[in-house]
Amino acid sequence: MLEISGLAASVEGTPILRGIDLVVPSGEVHAIMGPNGSGKSTLSYVLAGREDYTVTAGSVRFDGADLLAMEPEMRAAAGVFLAFQAPVELPGVNNANFLRTALNAIRRARGEPELDAVQFLKLARAQSKALAMPEDMLKRNVNVGFSGGEKKRNEVLQMALLRPRLAILDETDSGLDIDALRIVADGVNALRRPEFSALVITHHQRLLERLVPDRVHVLAGGRILRSGGPELARELETRGYGAITAAAA
Amino acid sequence: MTVPMSRGEAGFLGRFEAERASLPGAPGPRAAAAEAFRALGLPGASSGRRAEAWKYTSLRALAEAGFAGSLSVAETDMAMVPRLAATRLVFVDGRFRADLSDPAPGIFGSARAPEFGPLAQPARDPLVALNTMLAEDGAAIEVADGDDAGVVQIAHLASAAAGQAIACHPRHLIRLGAGARLVLLETMSGTGRYLHNPVSEILLGPDAALSHLRLQEEADDAFHLATLYAELAARARYEAFTLNLGARLARTEIHARLAGPDGFVALNAAQLLGGAQHADMTTVVRHDAPRGASRQTVRSVLSGRARGVFQGRIEVARGAQKTDGYQRSQALLLSDAAEIDTKPELEIFADDVKCSHGATVGALDPEQLFYLRSRGVPEAPARAMLVRAFLDESLDAVTHKAARAALDAAIARAWEREAA
Ligand SMILES: Nc1ncnc2c1ncn2[C@@H]1O[C@H](COP(=O)(O)OP(=O)(O)OP(=O)(O)O)[C@@H](O)[C@H]1O
Ligand SMILES: [Mg+2]
Numbered sequence: 113m114l115e116i117s118g119l120a121a122s123v124e125g126t127p128i129l130r131g132i133d134l135v136v137p138s139g140e141v142h143a144i145m146g147p148n149g150s151g152k153s154t155l156s157y158v159l160a161g162r163e164d165y166t167v168t169a170g171s172v173r174f175d176g177a178d179l180l181a182m183e184p185e186m187r188a189a190a191g192v193f194l195a196f197q198a199p200v201e202l203p204g205v206n207n208a209n210f211l212r213t214a215l216n217a218i219r220r221a222r223g224e225p226e227l228d229a230v231q232f233l234k235l236a237r238a239q240s241k242a243l244a245m246p247e248d249m250l251k252r253n254v255n256v257g258f259s260g261g262e263k264k265r266n267e268v269l270q271m272a273l274l275r276p277r278l279a280i281l282d283e284t285d286s287g288l289d290i291d292a293l294r295i296v297a298d299g300v301n302a303l304r305r306p307e308f309s310a311l312v313i314t315h316h317q318r319l320l321e322r323l324v325p326d327r328v329h330v331l332a333g334g335r336i337l338r339s340g341g342p343e344l345a346r347e348l349e350t351r352g353y354g355a356i357t358a359a360a361a
Numbered sequence: 362m363t364v365p366m367s368r369g370e371a372g373f374l375g376r377f378e379a380e381r382a383s384l385p386g387a388p389g390p391r392a393a394a395a396e397a398f399r400a401l402g403l404p405g406a407s408s409g410r411r412a413e414a415w416k417y418t419s420l421r422a423l424a425e426a427g428f429a430g431s432l433s434v435a436e437t438d439m440a441m442v443p444r445l446a447a448t449r450l451v452f453v454d455g456r457f458r459a460d461l462s463d464p465a466p467g468i469f470g471s472a473r474a475p476e477f478g479p480l481a482q483p484a485r486d487p488l489v490a491l492n493t494m495l496a497e498d499g500a501a502i503e504v505a506d507g508d509d510a511g512v513v514q515i516a517h518l519a520s521a522a523a524g525q526a527i528a529c530h531p532r533h534l535i536r537l538g539a540g541a542r543l544v545l546l547e548t549m550s551g552t553g554r555y556l557h558n559p560v561s562e563i564l565l566g567p568d569a570a571l572s573h574l575r576l577q578e579e580a581d582d583a584f585h586l587a588t589l590y591a592e593l594a595a596r597a598r599y600e601a602f603t604l605n606l607g608a609r610l611a612r613t614e615i616h617a618r619l620a621g622p623d624g625f626v627a628l629n630a631a632q633l634l635g636g637a638q639h640a641d642m643t644t645v646v647r648h649d650a651p652r653g654a655s656r657q658t659v660r661s662v663l664s665g666r667a668r669g670v671f672q673g674r675i676e677v678a679r680g681a682q683k684t685d686g687y688q689r690s691q692a693l694l695l696s697d698a699a700e701i702d703t704k705p706e707l708e709i710f711a712d713d714v715k716c717s718h719g720a721t722v723g724a725l726d727p728e729q730l731f732y733l734r735s736r737g738v739p740e741a742p743a744r745a746m747l748v749r750a751f752l753d754e755s756l757d758a759v760t761h762k763a764a765r766a767a768l769d770a771a772i773a774r775a776w777e778r779e780a781a
Contacts, residue, residue: 160735164727188737200732204750213746214736221737253750270736 113138113309114159114179114278119170120334121158128154130334131170136278136327141300141310143320143345146331147353152313153197155331156282159311160194161187174278188214189221191277195267195284197313202254207266210254211236215273239272243295260287268299275303279310285319297322317349332357367406367424373528374399376430377494385497386475394483394493401487417670417702418612418641423584428528428556438520438552443767445546446512450500453518455529455557457498467503468513475499475532478562480590486614488586492530492560499532499559502545506538506566512761513543517559519551519583528556535561537569539594546764547575550607554582561589565597567621572600574764578771579607581636588614595621595650602759604768605632605640606775612641619646619653619681626655631755633748633772634667635779641670644688648681648714657688660755662748663699664779674706675716682713690720693751695744745776 114136121129128151136142146152158165159172161184172179179187202210216226227235236250245265255263264284271279284296300310300323312323320328320342328344330337332353337360338344348356366374377384377395384391404412405419439461442451450470451461457470464470475496483490504510521527537543549557557579565571571591579585585608591599603613617626628644646655661669673688692701705718725747733743752772759765 160731162731183740184731184734185737185739185743188735194735196732200728202729202732202747202750204752204754205746210733210736210746213738213742214733217739217742218737274736 113175114311115173117171119155119158119172120168121154121165122168123154123165127168128334129158132331132334132336134329134336136309136311138309139304139306140326141304141312141323143323143325143328144311144313144331145315145328145345145348147357150332151334152331153282156194156197156280156311156313159280160184160192185217188274189218193271193274193276193279195264195271195279195281197282197286199255199263199267201256203256205254207252207254208233208236208250211250211270211273214270218274236269236273240269243269243272243299244291245269261289261292264288265292265295268296272299272302277308279303279308280313281310282313283315285314285316293319294322317345320345330356332360335360367403369424369426369428370398370403370406372427373491373495380430384495386477390477390483391494394490397484398487398490398494401490403487414643414672416704417672418610418639420610422610423556426526426554428526430527438518441550441552442516442518443548444514445548445763445767446514448512449514449516451516451518452498452500452531454520454527454555455498455517455531457500465510465513467505468510469501471499471501476501476534477532478534478564480562480564480592480616481560481588482590486588488558489560489588492532492558492588495528495530496532496560497530499534501533502535502543504537504541504543504569507540508538509542511544512546514546514548517547517549517557519553519555519557519580521551521553521555524553526554526556528558531559533559533561535563535571537565537571539566540568541566542570544572544761544764545574546761546767547573548578548767549576549585550578551580551583553580555580556584556586558584558586559588561587563589563591563599565591565593565599567594568596569594570598572761573602574759574761574768575601575603575613576768576771577603577605577607577611577613578775579611581607581609583608585611587612589616591615591617591626593617593619593621593624593626596623597621598625600625600627600758601629602627603630603642604771605630605634605642606771608640609637610639612643614643616645617647617655619648619650619655622650622652624650624653626653627758628655628657629755629758630659631752632660632669633662633752633775633779634669635664636667637665638667639670640668641672643670643672645674645676646686647676647678648684648686649678651681652683653681654684655686658755659690660752661690661692661701662695662751663692663701664695666696666698668699669701671701672704672706673718674708677709677711677714677716679710681711684711684714684716686714686716688718692720692722693748694722694724695748741780745780748776
């Protein structure tokens, strides 16, 4: 499980996260909502280990281990997965090759045998079919020329293949058509098990209807201003963030 | 004031004096070349003339070295020479080795006089003068009108194993008749300290098509100085791809002239350099006829204190209307001390042409690196993947399967050496 306490972080000297306390127990799905620029992506990057974000205070424990002391690849090996809000294009890197390298790196770290090209392709084809992804997306360069929705689906495909213990989804539902929205929700639901947890960043209630989070948190100005059950998301949908941010001011 | 000649220059001229009586072929061109070499000197040597064409590359280290004549040792490590084609001409230390080769009709390594073609410019290019003066051997390839000669490999192996630095100056002549076709794969490798100074003259008849792949994997301590001249008749196509991986100092100088209309020239290259390596791609594409197209993309990955150079000149003559030419230099610098110098030059005398050039220099993208690492790929392999991706985009021009596989394997070897 994930325990964030007093986490503060800055980018290029500008403080963005200003003391975040958040616990996501094993088996639970938590949603984070909040206005643009409130620090949601920053939080997800800090959890995944991006080096240009400086942690100035606080700690993050993942299964008791000091997550912030780990290199990004070690976090991935430990089971942390971030679905990027803006997935990165890798010109010249074949998607299937990328996915296999990633999967085998993680399998190696877990002490599992690596998959050869044939085994991998079989698995990847099955998974991309389940996600209703066109098969040629495996042959193309990673995210290059992918539509916005295709990039997000490619993130979900990676999540399905890597089977993380903690999935952080940063607006994976943004820019998705209705079918794809269901695919994302199904993708997360398929991973649900007692030792899996998820942090789902979203602006929309409709994803949460399908995912049914255990808790909903409102992040604004680099702090968690309110937490509640799934009903909080519905309330935000009708009333906006105004009341909450005003109350905190 | 006369500046004393460098040790290297004097050595080459001394060798010529000692051997001129026994060198094969007509003595005239060699004597003229010797005069030219004496006058031009090696660029960068104290006695050499300052030449704009050699602005970024100095041959001082070569001028100060001493080289023996080429000597073919009997034991040759053929494991170093990949077999890429059934027809293969093997040269060891600049000399054709019939015992190691598989020639074909019209395609042979001459053990006779090297053929001096009409394109080379010994009076202007000092290394070509040096080659003309001392050349002993070379490949002669003649593809008759309308023939498809398939795939031919020229393998050059230098084996300065006996502890003595050697110099070899092979002279190749390649002629394709009207409509003839050929895929030429050149591999260059070796061990020890040596100079490989090949000159190639390439004549393409109307509608001829030559695809020319050059894999430069010379020894760490080698000098590789190659000069190529190509002349294209109407509608001919010359597509060259050079992969520069080896040698302490490498220069590839290509002069391509589109003499007839509607010709096509591609002079692409990729280079992966580390340590104190220096590699120079210098090209001159001359459009002398209408509707010609030329393409050049040079991709360089430089680490350590490596230095890459790309000088590309496009000349468009007055009558060469509708010329379409571009050149691009893209460099990835993996260290602060690595350097790339790019000098594009357009010299255009026609009014209806489309010519452009561009250059980009960058480091590995930290976001791309983070993306890979966030997927569990550790830093070193993640970097390797991105470097490969950068080079692969230029290698995609190489459609010949066996050649592509050989280039891929060579890059993997070079990268491993870098990383070690
Ligand atoms: N490199 C940077 N330099 C300065 N400020 C930055 C930098 N990167 C991000 N920020 C700022 O940090 C704040 C938080 O950004 P973040 O991307 O975390 O917001 P977010 O909550 O994910 O927003 P959205 O809902 O629009 O995705 C923003 O005000 C942003 O402008
Ligand atoms: Mg965001």
